[in-house]
Amino acid sequence: MVALATADRAAPAVAGASLDVEAVSHAFDIDGAVLPVLDDISFRVKPGEFVALLGPSGCGKSTLLRLVAGLEPPRSGSLREDGDSITGPFPSRVVVFQDPTLFPWRKVWDNVALGLEAQGILKHQRHRVDAAIDLVGLLEFRNAYPHQLSGGMAQRVALARALVNDPKILILDEPLGKLDSLTRITMQAEIASLWRRSGFTTLLVTHDVEEAVFLANRVIVLSDRPARIKADIAVDRPYPRHRGDPILAELRRNILGLLGLDATW
Amino acid sequence: MSTYSASKTVALPQSVEEGAAFAGRPLSLPTWFLASGTAVSATAAWIGFGLSCLLWEDLGDWSRTHALAIAAFVIAGGILAATASGQWLGRFGVGLQARAPWLLALGLFLTLWEIATAKFAWLPLPFFPPPQAIIEVYTDDLPKLLDSVFASVKLQLGGYAIGAAAGFLTGVSIGWSRSVGYWVHPVLRFIGPLPATAWLPFAFFTFPSSWSASTFLIALATGFPVTVLTWSGVASVSNAYYDVARTLGAKPSFLVLKVAIPAALPHVFVGLFMGLGSSFAVLVVAEMIGVKAGLGWYLQWAQGWAAYSNMYAALIVMSLLCSGAITLLFRTRDRLLVWQKGVVKW
Secondary structure (H helix, E strand, O other), rough: OOOOOOOOOOOOOOOOOOEEEEEEEEEEEOEEEEEEEEEEEEEEEOOOOOEEEEEOOOOOOOHHHHHOOOOOOOOEEEEEOOEOOOOOOOOEEEEOOOOOOOOOOOOHHHHHHHHHHHHHOOOOOOHHHHHHHHHHOHHHOOOOOOOHHOOOHHHHHHHHHHHHOOOOOEEEEEEOOOOOOOOOOEEHHHHHHHHHOOOOOEEEOOOHHHHHHOOOOEEEEOOOOEEOOEEEEOOOOOOOOOOOOOOOOOOOOHHHHOOHHHHHO | OOHHHHOOOOOOOOHHHHHHHHHHHOOHHHHHHHHHHHHHHHHHHHHHHHHHHHHHHOOOOOOHHHHHHHHHHHHHHHHHHHOOOHHHHHHHHHHHHHHHHHHHHHHHHHHHHHHHHHEEEEEOOOOOOOHHHHHHEEEEEEHHHHHHHHHHHHHHHHHHHHHHOOOOOHHHHHHHHHHHHHHHHHHHHOOOOOOHHHHHHHHHHHHHHHHHHHHHHHHHHHHHHHHHHHHHHOOOOOHHHHHHHHHHHOOHHHHHHHHHHHHHHHHEEEHHHHHHHHHHHHHHHHHHHOOOOHHHHHHHHHHHHOOHHHHHHHHHHHHHHHHHHHHHHHHHHHHOOOOHOOOOOO
């Protein structure tokens, strides 16, 4: 992330962190009944890798992301970033949620500045906010309020709000799920190029198989709730990728098969 | 009233732009006369008001009848002049054209009022004074009236500021902290719904002065709605906002000051508005009963001396002050909550 790197951090070869998920199980209490959502999930993400978590809706993918973000502790098992236990949220692991959840009372610029402001370093780092807004191509909207933005623009602002923190792990929770298909295609390409330029580790939750194989190095397929790892598939294709790539199409068919949806393909 | 019926045949401008275009076009005299029919009728109504003051003898002894007639003629002339030069007055001209029906209605009402009271006493006289009697109050009793206004504003501002601040802090605390909520919520439920005026006897013998007692009552009346609405505002902030802020490294103080409070502000303003309304009621009652100053006291005093014109004069001033305070609050809200435009329509 040349544009966003701070002066003292001379862009390292790999800016991402490794992520270890070890025997993680999680459950919710709903009206006294225990609802298991994650069942003994273990995987390791190498620094700078792009991993997609794919699974049927409601299987617990987003819960797994909340655990990685540190918003909740797991019932059992452990999560580690670069070997250090994850005990709470930290700006090195930033989440982009399905809803942009921009603060409606803040202009675009102030929304993007949120992380730096919360960490108390905004005063000396204002240029990073401009750079992040520029990165998502919304410089002329920096003084707009969220209600004046389209869905795609709002999600771009949410992306800038995450990237301005120079995350080591970028956590994407179906960030394109609510966008129209044209905007989604554009933003997939943008995410891929941002990731390739900056080298952060990326964890993407999605239920769009095409999106997963187009973006990720690895696709982890989860089962129905409680989620278990069904398959861990390497997508060994060079970037920039093409949607028409027959190997990607083949992979997509295989994965749909794993999800039991290949009949219509 | 032939000009009035003629104006009906002319379509009124639908918008400011159209009105401006209307005003900007050079018009021949008859066309102009038709287009400005309502304003011309308003002029006629105000001339009629002035004439109604002069045509008959007053039934009572009022010193401002002639001055009032002259003022009415001046206003009539003003309306006519502003209408004639409307195309050079820009926004003011457009605004005048939009308010012409009101000017007409006001002129007619004042004429009717004048005739019904001062001239023929269709309404029983001491109880329904004519316009000139009220004008007389404003000119002759001005110092006392101003003193009362000043006393009321001072009392209201102090009590309201204290109540709003205390209510806001309490609301944020119980919305944010479960343990504060545990202790404060029952107290709030027990004391809050009690009308603040019910505390009057208690307040007037507990507090050292009637002024501090009234401040307490006004603060109490303001504080309850502000507390409840601030609390509900803070409690209803979406968890997603907190999640976002926490993943970006926000500490609890940031979550309160930069997430919970701004998100709750629309609710807070509803509370401030409700608090303003109930504090007015307490202010007037407190002034009537305990404090020997202020508009409420002036009203009471005027009624005691059967000075009904003073009473109406004070009522008009009071109404302007209350309405002005609410306008001020709404302006502040619109400025602070500009981000809400398009989210909520008021």
